[in-house]
Amino acid sequence: NAGVTQTPKFQVLKTGQSMTLQCAQDMNHEYMSWYRQDPGMGLRLIHYSVGAGITDQGEVPNGYNVSRSTTEDFPLRLLSAAPSQTSVYFCASSYNTGGYGYTFGSGTRLTVV
Amino acid sequence: AQSVTQLDSQVPVFEEAPVELRCNYSSSVSVYLFWYVQYPNQGLQLLLKYLSGSTLVKGINGFEAEFNKSQTSFHLRKPSVHISDTAEYFCAVSDQDFGNEKLTFGTGTRLTIIP
Numbered sequence: 001n002a003g004v005t006q007t008p009k010f011q012v013l014k015t016g017q018s019m020t021l022q023c024a025q026d027m028n029h030e031y032m033s034w035y036r037q038d039p040g041m042g043l044r045l046i047h048y049s050v051g052a053g054i055t056d057q058g059e060v061p062n063g064y065n066v067s068r069s070t071t072e073d074f075p076l077r078l079l080s081a082a083p084s085q086t087s088v089y090f091c092a093s094s095y096n097t098g099g100y101g102y103t104f105g106s107g108t109r110l111t112v113v
Numbered sequence: 114a115q116s117v118t119q120l121d122s123q124v125p126v127f128e129e130a131p132v133e134l135r136c137n138y139s140s141s142v143s144v145y146l147f148w149y150v151q152y153p154n155q156g157l158q159l160l161l162k163y164l165s166g167s168t169l170v171k172g173i174n175g176f177e178a179e180f181n182k183s184q185t186s187f188h189l190r191k192p193s194v195h196i197s198d199t200a201e202y203f204c205a206v207s208d209q210d211f212g213n214e215k216l217t218f219g220t221g222t223r224l225t226i227i228p
Binding site for chain 1: 117119122145147149155156157158159162164203207209215217218219220221
């Protein structure tokens with residue numbers, strides 16, 4: 001079992017560029033989510049999905065898009081990168097039952113210059 | 114809406130000493146509670162969770178946590194820490210009524226073990 005796989009691990013973007021962070025899980029989890037981690041702020045929810053074809057916004061969705069065409073994949077798109085989006089991004093997945101707990105990917109460290 | 118407060122951003126502890134990392138939460142409904150650990154340059158790993166039943170929960174690596182509903186707290190403890198426990202620890206909460214795993218995290222506590 002690979003668990004949750006995120007690519008790339010590191011990325012440097014110029015302001016205004018777009019890119020997609022990839023996330024895939026092989027555990028047949030219904031629930032997937034994207035968090036960003038910034039110093040002193042913990043993890044903040046960007047977008048989440050409770051199943052294929054269903055997505056919703058989290059706490060900090062502006063500047064990001066998601067889609068969920070399959071159970072396995074949940075890509076995060078940055079539409080026009082800004083320095084404020086410099087962060088570490090984590091994808092996580094879980095069964096869609098209360099209290100199961102997340103499996104996290106190893107993260108993508110993004111720098112926008 | 115729920116929120117989580119981790120009162121200490123950094124906790125230095127001597128090796129083999131006990132440690133307590135504090136977590137308080139706020140929610141208008143019943144909750145599930147979690148502690149996650151993040152080792153340097155890694156993702157988060159589930160340490161333990163409280164769903165229901167006994168208020169004392171045991172997790173991996175010798176950690177335990179106690180749920181106190183009246184004080185809305187879920188403090189993490191270990192009786193004797195090791196160098197390998199150096200990491201950042203996150204408390205998280207989800208509403209039981211929400212029906213899925215939408216978690217709200219605290220800002221984290223960095224545990225540093227002093228040899």
